[in-house]
Amino acid sequence: MIASLSLILLCQLTGEVFVRGLGLPMPGPVVGLMLLLLLLLARDRFVVLARGPLQGDGVESASRGLLAHLSLLFVPAGVGVVQKLDLLAEHGIAILAILAVSVVITLLVTVATFLVANRFLARGQDRP
Amino acid sequence: MSDNPFSLWVYLSQSPLLWLTVTLLTYAIADAVSLWTHRHPLANPVLHSMWIIGAFLLLTKTSYTTYFGGAQFVHFLLGPATVALAVPLYENRKLVAAAILPMLVALAIGSITAIVSVVLLAEAAGLPRAVILSLAPKSVTAGVAMGISESLHADPSLTAVSVVLTGIMGAIIVTPLMNRTGITDFRARGFAVGIAAHGIGTARAFQVDAVAGVFAGIAMSLNALVTSLLVPLAVTLLVR
Numbered sequence: 001m002i003a004s005l006s007l008i009l010l011c012q013l014t015g016e017v018f019v020r021g022l023g024l025p026m027p028g029p030v031v032g033l034m035l036l037l038l039l040l041l042a043r044d045r046f047v048v049l050a051r052g053p054l055q056g057d058g059v060e061s062a063s064r065g066l067l068a069h070l071s072l073l074f075v076p077a078g079v080g081v082v083q084k085l086d087l088l089a090e091h092g093i094a095i096l097a098i099l100a101v102s103v104v105i106t107l108l109v110t111v112a113t114f115l116v117a118n119r120f121l122a123r124g125q126d127r128p
Numbered sequence: 129m130s131d132n133p134f135s136l137w138v139y140l141s142q143s144p145l146l147w148l149t150v151t152l153l154t155y156a157i158a159d160a161v162s163l164w165t166h167r168h169p170l171a172n173p174v175l176h177s178m179w180i181i182g183a184f185l186l187l188t189k190t191s192y193t194t195y196f197g198g199a200q201f202v203h204f205l206l207g208p209a210t211v212a213l214a215v216p217l218y219e220n221r222k223l224v225a226a227a228i229l230p231m232l233v234a235l236a237i238g239s240i241t242a243i244v245s246v247v248l249l250a251e252a253a254g255l256p257r258a259v260i261l262s263l264a265p266k267s268v269t270a271g272v273a274m275g276i277s278e279s280l281h282a283d284p285s286l287t288a289v290s291v292v293l294t295g296i297m298g299a300i301i302v303t304p305l306m307n308r309t310g311i312t313d314f315r316a317r318g319f320a321v322g323i324a325a326h327g328i329g330t331a332r333a334f335q336v337d338a339v340a341g342v343f344a345g346i347a348m349s350l351n352a353l354v355t356s357l358l359v360p361l362a363v364t365l366l367v368r
Contacts, residue, residue, distance in 0.1 A: 008208045015211075026356035027275030029210035033349055036214035041221075060219070063212035066205060067345070071174045071295075071331040072155045073206045076199035077270050078178040078292035079151075080285050082185050083192045087259070087286065094253045099266060099290060102246040103298045103324050104305065106267060110238030110320035110347075111311055117230035118316070 004053040004062035011036045141190055147198025154180050167335040169300045174292065174328055206271035209327070213349035220342050227315060227343075234316075235347065238323035239354045242267035243362045251367070260367055262286040266294040268355040269326040269348060276359050291326065298325020299332035314340040322347025 015031030018024070024031075036059070043049040053059040081088070088095070140146045158173035158180070165171040185195055196203070217224065224231065243264055250260040261282035265273040270291045277287035302321045311317055318340030321329035326348050334341030 005208070008211050011211045011214075012207050027210075027272045027352075029207045029271055029275075030352050030356055032207075032211040033214045033217075033352070036211055037218055040214065040218040060215050063215035066209045066212045067216070070209055070327040072152075072159075072177075073202055073209055074174050074270055074292050074295060074328055075151055075155055075177045075181070076196060076203040077206075077274075077288035078174060078296075079181045079185070079195065079199065080192060081178065081289045081292075082182045084286060084289055091255055091259060094250075094255060095259070095263070095290065096293065098246060098249040098253060098255075098263070099294050100297050100301075101249060102242065102266075103294055104301060105245045106238060106242040106324035107298065107302060107305060107320045108309070109241040110234050110323045111306065111309075111316045113237040114230045114234035114316040114319050115311070115313060117233040118227065118313070121229045 001058075001062060004059040007039075007053040007059050008032075008036065008062065008066075011039070141188065142194060142197075144198035144201070147195045148201055149198075150181060150184065151177070151199045151202055169303055169332070172296055172299055172328075172332075175296045175300075178292065178296075206269065210269055210271050210349075210352060213345060213352070216342060216345040217349055220346065223342065224346055230316075231319060231343075231346070231350070234319055235323065235350050235354060238320065238347075239267075239351050239358055240362075242324060242351075243355065243358055244366065247362060247366045257367060258282060259286065261363060263290050264363055264367075265355055265359045266290040267324055267326060268352050272352045272356060276356055280360065280363060292328070295325045295328025298329040302329060302332060303336060315343045318343030319347040323351050326351070 011032035012029050013032075014035055015033075016028030018031050019026060019028045039049070039054065040059075043054045053062070155173060155177045158176040161176070162168070162171040162173045181195070185192065246263050246266055247260060250263055255263075261280050262277055262284075263286075264280075265276040265287060268276070268291070270288050273287050273291045274284040277284040298321055302317070302325070306317045314337045318333045318337070321333050321340070322344030325332070330341065330344040330348050333344035
């Protein structure tokens with residue numbers, strides 16, 4: 001458990017160092033995500049790597065634990081709304097309406113794109 | 129034991145213990161209510177935790193900084209949780225590989241739609257530039273969005289609030305919207321909510337259908353990658 005959490009933190013730390021060091025416009029945890037994915041894929045190819053948290057479901061179960069209550073992690077940031085009450089009094093209705101419309105548009109466009117692309121792919125596979 | 133109950137409050141209200149406990153306890157109760165209502169979309173645990181804790185802070189005249197002193201331990205886990213998204217991606221790599229083409233197309237179009245729609249709507253509404261920049265990364269998970277906002281010299285705390293509001297709205301709207309439009313492919317439904325409403329949408333997807341949850345998680349992690357590259361580009365092109 002401790003080793004698995006350390007590995008996750010180490011991936012994040014490496015990502016952070018990498019991003020800051022090279023001045024890249026992306027967040028460190030995203031690089032950490034790619035790093036952990038590469039480690040998991042590399043472990044299946046090279047047996048040498050399958051030790052510590054990378055064996056016997058170690059890092060996998062720690063990650064599942066973290067992700068099981070993902071929405072809890074958004075609560076502290078969400079409560080930050082109390083700091084923004086003056087801004088919300090001024091632009092609140094506009095911001096809420098914009099976010100709601102944007103969410104609906106994004107949902108519909110994404111789901112339609114997925115279905116259309118999926119149909120084209122399936123049709124392509126049917127033909128010999 | 130203190131003679132004066134007020135001095136006990138003064139001590140506790142400044143300690144991380146109280147606010148960490150309030151955060152976890154409120155969420156646990158909100159989550160139990162959500163379960164009790166059979167995961168009704170309007171019983172969203174984040175939404176209700178947010179206003180209950182917010183109202184409590186206003187009533188007790190506690191500053192957000194004091195509250196965050198305790199809640200930061202929960203907030204910190206957003207970073208490791210982003211890294212942890214590698215695991216569902218890895219575990220479902222066969223499912224992902226089988227649907228890789230529709231996913232990549234939907235990722236590109238969906239991610240661009242999420243950014244461009246909010247930036248254009250905000251410009252049309254005449255919002256200040258700093259607000260527009262802070263809203264732009266709203267569809268991506270909080271840790272990533274705040275990082276993007278910081279690199280744009282926008283307001284990361286406003287970004288965090290808009291991220292959470294977006295997530296809550298997406299999680300509430302997605303099930304009725306998809307049922308109304310008659311979409312039954314849970315891969316597509318999950319993927320859409322992961323793009324539009326990140327972790328809160330993904331949590332919702334897992335409540336509705338396991339396959340939807342997996343695809344939402346994948347969409348959220350891919351979107352975290354793409355959005356961090358797209359927002360700076362979109363902002364230079366669209367925001368005057």
